[in-house]
Amino acid sequence: MDNYLDLLKLILPEFLINHFDLVKNTKSGEVMHLYFQERNAVPAEESKRQLIAHGFHKEVTIQDFPLRGNTVYLHVKRRRWLDKATKEVVQRDWNLVA
Numbered sequence: 001m002d003n004y005l006d007l008l009k010l011i012l013p014e015f016l017i018n019h020f021d022l023v024k025n026t027k028s029g030e031v032m033h034l035y036f037q038e039r040n041a042v043p044a045e046e047s048k049r050q051l052i053a054h055g056f057h058k059e060v061t062i063q064d065f066p067l068r069g070n071t072v073y074l075h076v077k078r079r080r081w082l083d084k085a086t087k088e089v090v091q092r093d094w095n096l097v098a
Helices: 002-011 015-020
Strands: 020-027 032-036 053-054 060-067 068-079 079-083
Touching: 015 020, 032 053
Parallel strands: 032 068
Antiparallel strands: 020 032, 053 079, 060 068
16 A cells, blocks of 8 residues: 555645545546545644544545546545634644645
8 A cells, every 4th residue: 555655646746645535536538536535633733722523625626737648636625623622613724734
């Protein structure tokens, strides 16, 4: 499995592979769809808060660079977090990751 992840890191953005799981892929003709869900790991920048996973935000679709002549779409679902103490919905600051 590590070789699989190393290969994906060469093709896709490394932060995507480090923070998301590939849960599904489809290919129809020359169009490829890759579906990612954020891992259930509390964001490091929020480690002082007591957060619980609370569903997902709306899926975002991004057209990526073509691979071997195939159009590639990345479908990304970011996890929602709920602060147990304040009941505030929290999400990872992707500017810190980017």
